Amino acid sequence: MGLWGKSRTAESRPKFLPVDSNAAGSMGARENAIATDGGWALSPGLAASGNDNADAQPEVLVCIRNLADSFGSANIISIDWTQAEVADTGTFDVTVTFDEAVDITSATRTANQTVTNKAYILLSRLGVSDMVEDSTVACQYFSGSGTNQLVFRGLVQTNAAAGYLAFNGAGVGDTATAGLAAIVFDGTSVMNEEDGRSALGIMQEEGSQTSPADRIVLDSTAAITAKTNGAASASTTLTLDNNSGTIAVNQKVYALVGATSLADAQGDTGVSQDGSLTVTAVASQNSITVSKAVTVADDVDLNFSADGHDEILVESLPFTLAGVNGTTNIMTGVTFTGGDSAVYIGLQEEGTEDNDQGEDKIILNGTDGDSTDADDGIVAEDKTSDIAVYTEQGSSSGSASVLNGVTVAAS
Numbered sequence: 001m002g003l004w005g006k007s008r009t010a011e012s013r014p015k016f017l018p019v020d021s022n023a024a025g026s027m028g029a030r031e032n033a034i035a036t037d038g039g040w041a042l043s044p045g046l047a048a049s050g051n052d053n054a055d056a057q058p059e060v061l062v063c064i065r066n067l068a069d070s071f072g073s074a075n076i077i078s079i080d081w082t083q084a085e086v087a088d089t090g091t092f093d094v095t096v097t098f099d100e101a102v103d104i105t106s107a108t109r110t111a112n113q114t115v116t117n118k119a120y121i122l123l124s125r126l127g128v129s130d131m132v133e134d135s136t137v138a139c140q141y142f143s144g145s146g147t148n149q150l151v152f153r154g155l156v157q158t159n160a161a162a163g164y165l166a167f168n169g170a171g172v173g174d175t176a177t178a179g180l181a182a183i184v185f186d187g188t189s190v191m192n193e194e195d196g197r198s199a200l201g202i203m204q205e206e207g208s209q210t211s212p213a214d215r216i217v218l219d220s221t222a223a224i225t226a227k228t229n230g231a232a233s234a235s236t237t238l239t240l241d242n243n244s245g246t247i248a249v250n251q252k253v254y255a256l257v258g259a260t261s262l263a264d265a266q267g268d269t270g271v272s273q274d275g276s277l278t279v280t281a282v283a284s285q286n287s288i289t290v291s292k293a294v295t296v297a298d299d300v301d302l303n304f305s306a307d308g309h310d311e312i313l314v315e316s317l318p319f320t321l322a323g324v325n326g327t328t329n330i331m332t333g334v335t336f337t338g339g340d341s342a343v344y345i346g347l348q349e350e351g352t353e354d355n356d357q358g359e360d361k362i363i364l365n366g367t368d369g370d371s372t373d374a375d376d377g378i379v380a381e382d383k384t385s386d387i388a389v390y391t392e393q394g395s396s397s398g399s400a401s402v403l404n405g406v407t408v409a410a411s
Contacts, residue, residue, distance in 0.1 A: 002015075003015045003016060004040060004062050004064075006064055006067065013030040013033050013040070014030065014033055014040050014061055014062055015030075017029055017030045017032070017033055017061075018030070028042050028043070031077060031078050031097045031148075031149075032148070033061065034058060034098075034099060034100045034101050034148045035067045035068040035099050035100040036058055036060065036067065036068050036100065036101075036194070037065070037067065037068050037195070037266075038060045038063060038064075038065070038067070039060050039061070039062045039063040039064035039065070039067050040060070040061045040062040040064065040067065041058035041059055041060045041061055042058060042059045042061055043058065043101055043147050043148045043149070044056040044057070044058050044059075044101070044146070044147065045144075045146055045147040055146050058101065065266065068100050068193070068194075068195075073193070073199050073200075073201060074098045074099060074100050074102050074148075074191075074193055074199040075098060075099045076096055076097070076098055076317065076319065077097050077098065077099050078096075078097040079094065079095070079096055079097075079319060079388070080094070080095040080096075080097070081093065081094050081095070081403060081406060082406075083404065083405025083406060084405070084406070085406075085407045085408070085409055086156055086165070086406065086407070086408045086409065087156075087409050088156065088158050088159065088408065088409045088410060088411040089155065089156055089157070089158050089411075090155075090156050090409075091153055091154065091155055091156070092123070092137060092139065092153070092154050092155075092156060092165065092406075093139070093142070093151055093152065093153050093154075094121050094123075094139050094151075094152045094154075095144075095149055095150070095151050095152075096121075096149070096150050096152065096183065097148055097149045098148045098149075098150075098199075099148065100148060100193060100194065101146060101147055101148050101193075101194050102145070102147075102148065102150070102191050102192065102193060102194070102199050103145050103146055103191070103192045103193075103194065104119055104141055104144075104145045104150060104189070104190070104191045104192075105145075105188070105189060105190045105191075105192075106118045106119040106140070106141040106189040107187075107188075107189065109140040109141065109142050109153060110140070111155050112138075112155065113136060113137075113138045113155075113157075114138075115138050115140065115184070115186050116186060116187055117186055117187035117188045117189055118138075118140045118141060118186055118187075118189050119140070119141040119152075119183060119184070119185050119186070119189045119191065120138050120139060120140045120141065120152065120154075120183070120184055120186070121138075121139040121152045121154075121167075121182075121183055121184070122136055122137070122138055122139070122167075122168035122184065123136065123137040123138075123139060123154060123165050123166065123167060123168055123403075124136055124137070124165070124166045124167075124168045125137060125156060125157060125159060125163045125164075125165060125408055126163050126164045126165070126166055126400055126402065127159070127161050127163050127394070128161060128162050128163055128164065128394065128395055129161070129394050129395045129396045129397070130394045130396060130397050130398045131164075131392065131393070131394040131397075131398035131399055131400040132394075132398060133168075134157075134159050134161070134163060135157035135159065136157070136168060137154040137155065137156055137157065137165065138154055139152035139153055139154030140152060140153060140154065141189070152183075156408055158411045159408075159410065159411060160410060160411050161410050162407065162408060162409060162410040163407070163408040163410075164392060164400070164402040164403070164406065164407060164408065165402065165403045165406050165407075165408060166389075166400050166401055166402045166403065167319070167389070167401070167403075182316040182317055182318040182319060183316060183317045183319075184315065184316045185200065185315055185316060185317075190313075191317075195276065196276065197274070197275075197276060198313055199317075200313040200314050200315075200317070201313055201314075223303040223304060223305040223308050224243065224244050224245035224246070224247060224251070224303070224304040224305065225242070225243075225244045225245075225301060225302065225303055225304075226240040226241070226242055226243045226244065226247065226301075226302050226304065227240065227241055227242045227299050227300065227301055227302070228240060228296055228297070228298055228299060228300045228302065229241040229286065229298070229299075230298050231296065231297050231298045232294065232295060232296050233295050234265055234293045234294070234295055235293055235294065235295075236280075236289050236290055236291075236292065236293050236294075237287065237288070237289055237290075238287075238288050238289075238290060238294075238296070238302075239286060239287055240285070240286050240287070240288065240302075241286060243285050243286075245304075246285065247279060247282055247285055247288060247304050248279065248282065248304075248306075249279050249280060249281065249282060250278055250279060250306065251278065251279045251304045251305060251306055252275050252277065252278055252279075252304070252305055252306070252307075252308050253277045253278060253279060253290055253302055253303070253304055254272055254273050254274075254275065254277065254302070254303050254308065255272040255273065255300065255301065255302060255303070261296075262277070262294045262295065262296045262300070263294060263295045263296070264292050264293070264294055264295075265292070265293050267295075271292060271294060275308070276291075276292070277290055277291055277292055277294065278290065278291045279291075279304065387404060388403070388404055389401050389402065389403060389404065390402065390404050
């Protein structure tokens with residue numbers, strides 16, 4: 001099992017896929033590997049998957065039962081942008097990659113800053129002299145629904161001075177005190193996982209293949225109750241009696257807390273409480289069809305409600321990346337893929353594998369040979385390093401965390 005794992009960490013992704021997406025070729029890169037109920041699969045709708053149909057069945061690379069469920073909600077594994085100068089009033093794309101495919105509902109992107117009913121990432125255009133926000137750039141959802149990579153596109157607002165781009169929030173711009181930079185979901189915009197459940201739901205700690213993670217859901221205030229009249233085995237038809245009210249299509253079905261559970265085709269009892277089981281047809285009040293084949297014993301108490309077990313949803317997804325050693329926020333020194341947090345000046349060609357990290361470089365000569373910094377390398381400025389977001393000083397005053405490698409031209 002050394003070639004892959006069962007957790008959300010970067011090390012668990014299939015190691016036979018290349019790390020660098022630029023070298024993915026026809027087989028895909030590790031960021032193209034998504035978690036599905038069947039295991040690690042190749043995200044559909046990308047060049048590496050052989051077709052452009054985002055709704056195609058993902059090709060399973062490694063079979064691991066209930067892998068996606070054990071991860072909990074979809075997790076962000078990378079954030080990408082092009083390192084270049086952006087033209088005044090030009091467009092700027094941010095690509096967010098998840099560890100599983102997601103479906104997003106968002107109003108159509110517009111070439112302005114209107115974000116009503118849209119999923120968006122808010123950036124700030126900062127002036128080079130004082131590093132203060134001159135305008136915002138609302139990068140609205142643009143493409144990628146059905147895959148694990150979403151593209152957000154924004155239009156830079158004109159300004160007479162050149163500038164930088166920064167994530168709005170965490171100390172920058174209008175939402176400086178509102179917390180971490182994030183994908184914001186306004187109004188009716190939503191993001192769901194491939195099983196139809198919201199990727200914005202609040203969950204408990206991640207689970208395992210045999211016991212997937214639980215979602216925190218709301219109880220119903222006025223549910224209809226009924227009992228199963230006879231056992232069912234891997235069936236979508238349930239026979240009922242003792243109804244307390246009228247059962248209707250689209251109502252959610254769940255077992256009473258403490259009652260005997262239902263189980264789906266894989267034996268997972270999460271279907272009893274996660275709100276994913278619904279009524280799809282009502283032949284009579286004593287015979288209904290449900291959305292999944294379930295196994296349930298005779299005389300089990302069930303609840304039926306239109307709003308019961310709705311998930312508690314968050315309004316935004318912070319840029320917290322799933323990595324080898326847990327999660328890290330992009331604002332705290334995360335490097336580009338394959339990059340180093342410190343880049344040394346004076347690196348020569350490949351060197352020996354000793355204290356110079358395998359490369360010959362210019363080092364400091366310590367006083368009397370016993371200085372604490374003897375043999376240390378000379379570290380380049382953050383802006384020339386591989387750090388994704390670094391602190392830039394204004395030419396006259398101020399400082400702010402900006403996107404590495406991105407500048408904005410003056411009008």
